[in-house]
Amino acid sequence: MMLNTEPNIAAPDDFYEALLAIHQDLTPEQSRAVDARLILLLCNHIGDLDVLRQAMARAREGIEPAGRDAIIAIQA
Amino acid sequence: MHVDYQSLRFEYRRSPDQSAAQMAHHPVVVVGAGPVGLATAIDLAQSGQRVLLLDDDRCLSHGSRAICFAKRTLEIFDRLGCGDRMVEKGITWKLGRVFHRDEPVYSFDLLPEGGHRRPAFINLQQYYVEGFLLDRARSLPEIEIRWDNRVSGIVQSAGKVELTVETPEGEYRLLADYVVAADGARSPIRKALGLESKGRSFRDRFLIADVRMKADFPAERWFWFDPPFHPNQSVLLHSQPDGVWRIDFQLGWDADPVAERAPERVIPRVRALLGQEAEFELEWVSVYTFSCLRMERFRHGRVIFAGDAAHGVSPFGARGANGGIQDAENIAWKLALVLRGEAPDSLLDSYDMERAAAADENILNSTRSTDFITPKNEASRAFRDATLDLAKDCAFARRLVNSGRLSMPSTYRDSPLNTPDADTFSGAVVPGAPALDAPLMVDGASDWLLRRLGGGFTLLHFAEEAPVPPDTVPPIRVVTVTSAEDAEGIAARRYDTQPGTTYLIRPDQHVCARWRRFDPDAVRVALDRATGRG
Numbered sequence: 001m002m003l004n005t006e007p008n009i010a011a012p013d014d015f016y017e018a019l020l021a022i023h024q025d026l027t028p029e030q031s032r033a034v035d036a037r038l039i040l041l042l043c044n045h046i047g048d049l050d051v052l053r054q055a056m057a058r059a060r061e062g063i064e065p066a067g068r069d070a071i072i073a074i075q076a
Numbered sequence: 077m078h079v080d081y082q083s084l085r086f087e088y089r090r091s092p093d094q095s096a097a098q099m100a101h102h103p104v105v106v107v108g109a110g111p112v113g114l115a116t117a118i119d120l121a122q123s124g125q126r127v128l129l130l131d132d133d134r135c136l137s138h139g140s141r142a143i144c145f146a147k148r149t150l151e152i153f154d155r156l157g158c159g160d161r162m163v164e165k166g167i168t169w170k171l172g173r174v175f176h177r178d179e180p181v182y183s184f185d186l187l188p189e190g191g192h193r194r195p196a197f198i199n200l201q202q203y204y205v206e207g208f209l210l211d212r213a214r215s216l217p218e219i220e221i222r223w224d225n226r227v228s229g230i231v232q233s234a235g236k237v238e239l240t241v242e243t244p245e246g247e248y249r250l251l252a253d254y255v256v257a258a259d260g261a262r263s264p265i266r267k268a269l270g271l272e273s274k275g276r277s278f279r280d281r282f283l284i285a286d287v288r289m290k291a292d293f294p295a296e297r298w299f300w301f302d303p304p305f306h307p308n309q310s311v312l313l314h315s316q317p318d319g320v321w322r323i324d325f326q327l328g329w330d331a332d333p334v335a336e337r338a339p340e341r342v343i344p345r346v347r348a349l350l351g352q353e354a355e356f357e358l359e360w361v362s363v364y365t366f367s368c369l370r371m372e373r374f375r376h377g378r379v380i381f382a383g384d385a386a387h388g389v390s391p392f393g394a395r396g397a398n399g400g401i402q403d404a405e406n407i408a409w410k411l412a413l414v415l416r417g418e419a420p421d422s423l424l425d426s427y428d429m430e431r432a433a434a435a436d437e438n439i440l441n442s443t444r445s446t447d448f449i450t451p452k453n454e455a456s457r458a459f460r461d462a463t464l465d466l467a468k469d470c471a472f473a474r475r476l477v478n479s480g481r482l483s484m485p486s487t488y489r490d491s492p493l494n495t496p497d498a499d500t501f502s503g504a505v506v507p508g509a510p511a512l513d514a515p516l517m518v519d520g521a522s523d524w525l526l527r528r529l530g531g532g533f534t535l536l537h538f539a540e541e542a543p544v545p546p547d548t549v550p551p552i553r554v555v556t557v558t559s560a561e562d563a564e565g566i567a568a569r570r571y572d573t574q575p576g577t578t579y580l581i582r583p584d585q586h587v588c589a590r591w592r593r594f595d596p597d598a599v600r601v602a603l604d605r606a607t608g609r610g
């Protein structure tokens with residue numbers, strides 16, 4: 001299946017308002033926790049890994065890594 | 077009789093090779109008497125191959141190393157003639173429980189179905205495993221073990237390998253047709269050949285404490301994320317024989333690996349878990365950092381790398397020694413055939429293909445577990461915490477919780493040794509898969525399918541009468557299973573049989589071909605293929 005990027009939400013402004021409302025008065029860390037839970041719930045609801053990968057790729061588009069993971073390349 | 081395998085010391089003995097006028101020649105030298113080297117030597121010897129085993133030490137492994145040995149490994153130990161001792165001494169378990177803070181979030185049963193001779197797992201200290209393997213090795217006249225023989229140099233030339241070996245009486249050299257390098261994670265042979273093992277290390281430290289005590293935890297694997305007794309970190313608890321418990325405390329990257337080993341630091345951590353009144357003795361304490369890495373190729377000419385020398389994993393899936401034992405049985409039958417002239421040298425390339433794919437599978441699984449346990453950036457941590465939080469009331473999230481995906485044998489799906497199915501089959505025992513066990517009744521006594529398979533190439537034939545096997549090199553044994561013997565129908569289900577269904581099984585008990593009926597010509601072609609002559 002293709003990722004649906006056409007309008008799919010009947011009341012877009014209501015949705016957007018609800019999305020912001022769950023972050024009201026949260027610290028960035030709390031917001032991150034809420035987002036993480038939300039993403040997991042939605043991904044499970046969608047279920048189709050193919051679609052999820054397309055969404056992940058679109059979400060990541062245009063962002064060049066400027067951080068660094070805490071892992072170390074090794075050679076033995 | 078109780079043997080303290082940890083404190084056994086073996087004698088160095090001078091070998092006539094050390095004063096030979098001409099370099100002594102050995103068909104195969106196995107370097108390293110760890111679990112992988114010992115298993116390789118036994119397997120080779122069981123097929124009649126003379127083997128020289130060199131170890132740089134005079135003792136077995138000591139301290140906190142492997143404890144969890146998987147069902148497939150036990151089945152291999154059965155074939156190697158020491159499975160019963162392992163299972164009798166070991167602690168059998170199959171349930172894993174995961175806690176978040178002080179609440180259970182997830183549990184898994186590693187072998188929910190019956191009809192298997194061996195359990196999902198046993199816990200047994202690595203020195204017992206090595207000790208039982210060593211006892212078996214010493215009963216085989218084909219194996220010569222030389223302690224305190226350290227390989228310090230290796231050169232390959234003109235169809236031979238020349239090894240330099242250091243002993244307390246100085247060095248000597250010898251020639252080998254093939255060398256199996258089972259010399260561990262630091263593999264001096266790998267270094268001497270200018271090769272490397274590459275991968276990644278996780279920025280975390282773990283305190284591994286083996287504690288002797290009386291306790292009434294069940295024989296299960298318990299894993300806590302962020303427990304009240306060790307906040308913000310994880311803890312893993314396992315039971316071992318002789319009243320010893322393995323406790324892994326995650327410490328974080330900033331912990332001081334030396335200071336953390338001190339009893340005055342360790343004891344309060346253990347008390348926090350067990351209660352202030354708990355009585356226990358510290359048996360062994362170490363602090364580890366874990367890595368996942370592998371060599372690019374496991375075969376370099378006449379030198380074959382196996383076990384930790386070839387690949388390394390973090391221990392959360394118990395895939396190190398378990399994976400290494402599967403390396404051992406994969407290389408052993410192939411080397412034996414090549415040395416007997418019954419297969420071309422190129423058969424050994426299939427070791428690299430099959431076991432490199434297996435190593436990738438083990439590394440993938442243990443990397444995923446470590447990424448969950450040791451988040452590598454803020455997002456990883458946020459998703460990890462979100463998963464644990466949702467796991468309380470959302471079933472889907474429990475399946476994402478990853479405290480270790482425990483060792484399973486690899487299926488060599490893409491192996492060139494397989495004959496692809498021409499007939500239609502269902503079930504898990506596809507070409508490349510390890511044969512599955514099933515209970516049988518033979519002459520009124522209960523038996524097991526894998527025990528009847530044994531080693532060597534075997535035709536597993538489901539019918540009322542035995543067929544006449546084709547005359548081949550190497551020879552093929554036939555094991556016929558009648559419907560009366562498969563009284564419970566478990567073998568029929570696992571192998572999706574109809575009358576006449578025939579499986580060709582390799583000496584390492586992996587399936588390489590199967591048919592709906594026995595056809596000697598098809599068997600011959602499949603055997604050629606499975607021995608690299610196809």
Ligand SMILES: Cc1cc2nc3c(=O)[nH]c(=O)nc-3n(C[C@H](O)[C@H](O)[C@H](O)COP(=O)(O)OP(=O)(O)OC[C@H]3O[C@@H](n4cnc5c(N)ncnc54)[C@H](O)[C@@H]3O)c2cc1C
Pocket residue numbers: 107108109110111112113130131132133137140141142143144145202225226227228258259260261263264265284364382383384385391394395396397398399400
């Ligand atoms: C804390 C911890 C927990 C673990 N838990 C598990 C677990 O539960 N399950 C599991 O499957 N795995 C586990 N492992 C991994 C397991 O211990 C290793 O994968 C296993 O020991 C590898 O066996 P090996 O024979 O390849 O190497 P080793 O056991 O390292 O043996 C190598 C041998 O080679 C010898 N040697 C080295 N150099 C030379 C030389 N130059 N000449 C001659 N001999 C030489 C050494 O003396 C040694 O005897 C754990 C590891 C750790 C650290």
